[in-house]
Amino acid sequence: MADDPNLLTRRSVLKRAAALFGGSVTATQLSLLMRSVAAMAEDTTPRFLNQEQFSMIERIVDLIIPETDTRGALGAGVHHFIDLMLADWASPQRRARYVAGLEDIDRRARQSGADSFSASSTAQQTVLLQTLDKETFAQDAIDTFFGEFKKMVLFAYYSSETGATIELRYQRIPGDYRPCVPLDEIGRAWFWNGYSYDL
Amino acid sequence: MTSDKSTDFDAIVVGSGISGGWAAKELTERGLKVLLLERGRNVTHRQDYVTEGKASWELPFRGQIPETTVDRDYSVQKDCYAFTDYTKQFFVNDRENPYATPDDKPFIWIRGYHLGGRSLTWHRQSYRWSDLDFGANKLDGHGVDWPIRYKDLAPWYDHVETFAGISGSVEGLPQLPDGQFQPPFPMNCVEKEVKKKLEAAFPDRKLIIGRTAHLTAPTKEQLALGRSRCMNRSECQRGCSFGAYFSSLSATLPAANRTGNLTTVTDAIVDSVVYDSDDKRASGVRAVDVKTRERRTYSGRLVFLCASTLGTTQIMLNSRSDSFPQGIANSSGVLGHYLMDHVGGAGADGVFGGYGDKYYSGRRATGCYVPRFRNVTDKDERFLRGFGYQGSAYRPSWSRGASTEGIGVGLKERLRQPGPWRFGIGGFGEMLPDKLNRVRLDEKDKDAWDIPILQVECEHRKNDHAIMDAIATDAEELLKGAGLTDVTVNRQKAPPGLLIHEMGTARMGHDPSTSVLNEFNQAHDVPNLFVTDGSAMTSSACQNPSLTYMALTARASAAAVEMLKEGKL
Numbered sequence: 001m002a003d004d005p006n007l008l009t010r011r012s013v014l015k016r017a018a019a020l021f022g023g024s025v026t027a028t029q030l031s032l033l034m035r036s037v038a039a040m041a042e043d044t045t046p047r048f049l050n051q052e053q054f055s056m057i058e059r060i061v062d063l064i065i066p067e068t069d070t071r072g073a074l075g076a077g078v079h080h081f082i083d084l085m086l087a088d089w090a091s092p093q094r095r096a097r098y099v100a101g102l103e104d105i106d107r108r109a110r111q112s113g114a115d116s117f118s119a120s121s122t123a124q125q126t127v128l129l130q131t132l133d134k135e136t137f138a139q140d141a142i143d144t145f146f147g148e149f150k151k152m153v154l155f156a157y158y159s160s161e162t163g164a165t166i167e168l169r170y171q172r173i174p175g176d177y178r179p180c181v182p183l184d185e186i187g188r189a190w191f192w193n194g195y196s197y198d199l
Numbered sequence: 200m201t202s203d204k205s206t207d208f209d210a211i212v213v214g215s216g217i218s219g220g221w222a223a224k225e226l227t228e229r230g231l232k233v234l235l236l237e238r239g240r241n242v243t244h245r246q247d248y249v250t251e252g253k254a255s256w257e258l259p260f261r262g263q264i265p266e267t268t269v270d271r272d273y274s275v276q277k278d279c280y281a282f283t284d285y286t287k288q289f290f291v292n293d294r295e296n297p298y299a300t301p302d303d304k305p306f307i308w309i310r311g312y313h314l315g316g317r318s319l320t321w322h323r324q325s326y327r328w329s330d331l332d333f334g335a336n337k338l339d340g341h342g343v344d345w346p347i348r349y350k351d352l353a354p355w356y357d358h359v360e361t362f363a364g365i366s367g368s369v370e371g372l373p374q375l376p377d378g379q380f381q382p383p384f385p386m387n388c389v390e391k392e393v394k395k396k397l398e399a400a401f402p403d404r405k406l407i408i409g410r411t412a413h414l415t416a417p418t419k420e421q422l423a424l425g426r427s428r429c430m431n432r433s434e435c436q437r438g439c440s441f442g443a444y445f446s447s448l449s450a451t452l453p454a455a456n457r458t459g460n461l462t463t464v465t466d467a468i469v470d471s472v473v474y475d476s477d478d479k480r481a482s483g484v485r486a487v488d489v490k491t492r493e494r495r496t497y498s499g500r501l502v503f504l505c506a507s508t509l510g511t512t513q514i515m516l517n518s519r520s521d522s523f524p525q526g527i528a529n530s531s532g533v534l535g536h537y538l539m540d541h542v543g544g545a546g547a548d549g550v551f552g553g554y555g556d557k558y559y560s561g562r563r564a565t566g567c568y569v570p571r572f573r574n575v576t577d578k579d580e581r582f583l584r585g586f587g588y589q590g591s592a593y594r595p596s597w598s599r600g601a602s603t604e605g606i607g608v609g610l611k612e613r614l615r616q617p618g619p620w621r622f623g624i625g626g627f628g629e630m631l632p633d634k635l636n637r638v639r640l641d642e643k644d645k646d647a648w649d650i651p652i653l654q655v656e657c658e659h660r661k662n663d664h665a666i667m668d669a670i671a672t673d674a675e676e677l678l679k680g681a682g683l684t685d686v687t688v689n690r691q692k693a694p695p696g697l698l699i700h701e702m703g704t705a706r707m708g709h710d711p712s713t714s715v716l717n718e719f720n721q722a723h724d725v726p727n728l729f730v731t732d733g734s735a736m737t738s739s740a741c742q743n744p745s746l747t748y749m750a751l752t753a754r755a756s757a758a759a760v761e762m763l764k765e766g767k768l
Contacts, residue, residue, distance in 0.1 A: 064606045072611070088259070091266035129606055137604040151601040158597040158614075159255040159262075167615060168597060172252060174561035177431040180388035183558040189596040189617040192562060193255040193262050194433060196283050197598065 044080070048087035048095065053102050055118050057082060060105075063122075063129055064153050076162040078153055085152070101145030105132070152199055164191035208234040208462070209763075211484055211499035213469045213514065216316025217745050218732040218752045219505035220447030220455075221359070225756030226503070227460035231763075234497055235452075235461060236486055238468040238506075239312030242289075242319070244448040248438030250285040258284055278697055279309045281320055281436040289313060289320050289436065298509075298653045299641055306655040307696035308509060314465055316507065317699075318446040320436040323412040324565070324589065325365045326742035327356050327376040331575065335629075336738050339583050342537060342632035343708040345737045346718035349376065355750040362454075363445040363749065364421055366565075367410030375570040375742070381415045383408045387559045389551050389592035389620045390567055393681045397569075400680035404572045409565035409589065412445035412746075424453045433562035444564070466490055470650045471518040472502055472527050472728065480768070481527070481728045484514075487648050500768065501727050501759055505752065508538075508733035509638060512704040513653050515715075515730075516640050528705075528722035531712050535639050537632040537703040538655070539739040542586075542663045544693030547674035548623035549683030551592065558594060558617060566591035569624060569677070571741055573669065582665035583631065586741045588674065590624030622683055626670030627698065629741040631662050636695075638704055657695045667692050700744055702736035720755035727768040731755045 046054040061073035061082070073079070086095055106117045108128055114120035117128070132146035141147075157163040164170040168191040209231035212222045223235045241247075255261040262283045269277050276282050276290040291310040300306045311317045330349045336342040353376070360379040368383040386394065386408055394406040413429040414421055426442035426449055435444050442449035455461040466489040473496060475482040483498035504511040512535055518527035526534050569588035573579045594617035600610060636658065640651035659667070671690045678686045695701075708714025711723035720735050722728040731752035733744060740747075762768050 065611050066608055068608055068611060085260065085263075089263060089265045091270070094266060126607070133604055133606050147601075150606070154597060154600045154614075155261070161254070161256045163597075164255065167611075170254065171561070172254060172432075174431040177384060177559070177561035177563040179385040179390075179559055179563075180557050181560050183556050183617070186558050186560060188615050189594070190558075190562075191596065192433075194562070195280050197262065199263060 046080075046083045048090075049083050049098075049102075052116075052118065053099070054079065054083060056102050056106065059118060059125055060129065060149070061153050061156075063126055064150060065157050070167050071162050073153060073157050076157050076160040078156040078160070081156045081160070082152060085156075097145060097148065101149065104145065108132075148199075155197060155199060158191055159193055164193075206483070206498040206500050208232050208497065208499040210234070210501035210503060210759075211236065211497055212503045212505055213484060214238075214316060214504070214506035214510065214732065215314050215447050215452065215463070216311075216505065216507060216732070217318045217321070217447065218748045219316070219503070220318060220451030221749050221752040222503040222505050222729075222731060222756050223455040223461055224451040225753050226501075226760065227455040227458040229756070229760040230460065231501070231760060232460050233455070233462070234499065235455075235463045236467045236469055236484070236497070237314050237316075237463065237465045238489070238510075239314065239316075239465065241465040242314045242438075242448060244442070244453075245438075245440040248440060249288065250437045251434070251440060252432075252437075253285070260284060275307055276309060278307050279699070281322075282309075285434070286320060286436045289438075295647065297644070297646060298655055299644065300655050300657075304656055304658045305694045305696075306657045307694055308655065308701070309696070309699045310507070310510075314463070315447040315452070319438060319448065321446075321745060322743070323435065323444050324568075324743040325360070325363075325367075325410050325412050325746040326568075327378055328352075328740045328742055328747050329374050329376050331374045331571075332738065332740035332742070335584060335740070336632070341583070342738050343706070343710065343713050346707055346709045346714075351718070352747070352750050352754065355754040356746065359746065359749040359753055361418075362420065363412050363450060363746075364414045364417065364426070365410055365746070366413050366415045368408050370405065370407055370570075372405065372570055374575050378410070380410070381417075384411070384413075384415065384563050384565055386567065387592055388557050389554055389622060392554070393551065393592060393622050393683070394567075397677060397681035401572070401677070403576070404677070405570055407568050407570065409568050411565035413564055414443050421450075424450060426450065429564060431561035431563055433564040435564055468648050468650070469506065469514055470648065471514060472504070473498075474518065474520045474522060474527055474725065476520065476522045479522075479725070481725050489648075501729065501763065503752075503756070503759075504728070504730045504734075505732045508701045508704060508736075509653060509655070511730055511732055511734045512638055513640070513650070515705060516638075517650060523724070528715055528724040528728055530724050531714060533634075533706065533713060534715050535704050536634045536637040537706055537737075538636040538638060538657050538695075538701065539630040539632055539703045539736070540657075540695045541698040541700045541739060541741065542628040542630050542659060542667050542692070543626050543670065543698050544691045545667050545671040545674070545689055546588065546590070546623065546625035547671070547678050547686055547688045548621055549678045549686035551620040551622050551683055554620055563591075573673070579669075581669050582662050584629035584662070584666065584741070586626045586628035586666055586670050588624040588626050588670075588677075590622065592620055592622040594618055594620055622678065622681070624674055624677070625689075626667075626674065627700075627741050627743070628663070628666035628670055630666075630695075630739050631660070632703060632706070632738055633660055636703075655696075659692070659695060664692070700733075700739070702733040702739050702744060705730050705734035706737045707735050708737060719758040720751055721759070721762075726762075727759075729755050729759055 109117035136147040516526040571585040
């Protein structure tokens with residue numbers, strides 16, 4: 001898939017979509033797709049992050065949830081949603097943590113010999129993120145920015161229409177409660193965003 | 200009903216939550232002209248459930264509330280599990296509705312000021328109390344004796360369950376009496392398996408399906424009120440247009456309205472009850488209109504206070520006269536004392552091996568319940584009274600990804616499938632009544648309506664802590680005994696108030712010198728004043744209390760109308 005998602009065009013998205021769905025695109029999938037393409041065609045200038053920071057999170061979210069047989073974080077607009085959350089939802093403290101956290105990731109990339117995180121290769125970026133992830137879940141680890149960011153990425157992806165309805169399964173009005181059904185029948189995990197989720 | 204004195208109404212009901220809704224229904228159905236006063240805004244059933252059915256991506260922040268808004272306006276409400284961007288319209292603004300606590304003794308006061316009150320956002324678990332509960336104070340000497348026993352309330356439990364619609368299973372447990380149930384929600388396959396193992400390992404313990412105020416087989420009466428069966432969305436606190444769960448808006452207020460005897464006034468904050476010292480009766484209430492700030496007095500032959508545990512007590516403490524300088528009906532001096540909540544926060548969670556090819560469909564709006572098993576037949580040396588657990592078996596979804604290592608394709612593939620089955624429980628324990636846990640009026644600090652704010656001073660004490668420790672210890676034992684592995688124990692203790700079962704402060708009792716209300720929730724000192732919400736509670740039991748408020752309110756309403764007819768009021 002695209003190395004630089006900013007270069008995605010309406011046409012390339014549709015072309016890829018057809019391939020993605022094995023050539024058969026349902027009406028729902030198409031309308032969903034057209035809406036995301038429309039959103040893409042709208043203003044893509046980040047509102048809180050600067051261009052360099054925004055480029056960084058584009059790369060990071062793509063590496064955390066890549067496109068496979070379904071769209072990944074970029075296809076679900078996770079980077080734009082995170083920028084929106086920072087602009088309109090986050091406290092000054094959280095904004096400061098994000099700015100400092102991204103700076104820190106960039107510093108770690110430079111310490112490994114790259115000019116910047118964004119300038120390093122996909123392989124180098126992956127290794128760095130895996131290191132940060134390991135540090136987050138190490139025994140006795142203190143709260144890390146990467147841990148906070150990963151939580152945000154998962155929330156942003158799975159609570160999107162793509163994440164909830166294509167990657168996972170979602171029922172707006174289930175009707176019945178069926179207590180014990182074959183997993184095969186459902187196929188995937190349920191999405192539900194019920195009680196408060198601590199970001 | 201004719202009145203020998205000219206009053207605006209036969210009865211005034213203050214508050215429209217679970218208790219106020221029931222008072223309005225029962226009094227109007229017995230022919231009384233009733234005024235229902237609600238301090239908050241009007242909420243129209245269905246029309247005002249503005250987030251109902253919305254998916255996460257249809258809200259700007261997908262259910263999250265801007266952090267600066269939370270800090271500024273919801274510093275207390277944010278602690279409630281159900282407080283989200285979907286539901287915040289049914290929670291108070293803490294900045295505009297202040298109360299005070301000592302710095303080292305937090306009390307979490309979760310509130311909703313609007314028509315229907317917390318009946319819109321309650322968790323709907325509905326359990327009868329038994330004589331183990333009504334006899335507890337007398338048995339161990341903490342608090343005063345309840346002036347009623349189970350037999351007094353049993354027909355009223357029948358009455359309210361039949362109307363409200365409670366789903367549940369018949370179990371024959373003396374400590375948790377059966378009721379008039381609609382068909383129970385089913386247990387999932389792992390819950391059935393845990394039940395089998397748990398009950399085999401501990402013959403004195405049971406795992407049953409939760410008893411909940413959801414319609415599973417609506418009656419004709421419920422259908423006629425526009426209610427229908429539960430759709431298993433489990434998004435109840437946003438409001439339910441199916442009317443599938445019991446609330447004042449889905450059930451009691453429509454029933455009261457169809458009598459033609461109900462007048463509802465919203466945005467009217469009652470600050471005090473008017474006492475007529477010649478008649479030795481309450482003659483009405485004083486209220487301030489939120490929109491116009493106009494103050495007026497409404498008169499009535501009966502006054503029912505149903506403004507919530509602390510709301511009612513605040514009104515009573517603020518109803519000062521020469522006859523009652525410490526607050527109306529407070530000759531005993533116990534008004535404001537013996538505040539209780541449930542103790543909880545602790546529990547355990549573990550993995551259940553197997554059933555990897557099984558899942559569920561639909562979001563069942565109740566879990567399971569482990570009824571009290573301590574101090575039921577045997578004597579537990581660690582503490583007095585007891586506790587129960589709520590819990591369920593489930594397969595965690597995407598959110599487990601945030602607490603495990605991994606990124607990339609592997610993470611995405613893993614989260615696409617549900618995680619292994621888990622079973623978790625959390626305890627609800629009884630809190631002893633203690634005089635030192637109390638509320639009073641702050642004489643200096645007043646709210647925007649010139650009403651002295653409440654000072655709440657409440658803390659868990661020795662027996663409460665012992666119960667919380669036992670909740671954690673026994674949860675671990677229970678889960679391990681039921682075959683769960685990787686059991687993690689949560690020993691967290693929730694601060695008072697957070698279980699949202701605050702009770703007491705205007706307790707019932709036999710003796711007017713040590714209690715505020717008699718066996719019919721009637722003020723000992725003021726015969727036409729009735730208090731039927733959580734403030735009336737003499738002890739806290741460990742079951743969720745709302746069903747008992749309903750039964751007490753219905754019983755008190757019937758008694759009050761009887762007394763009125765007999766000319767005793």
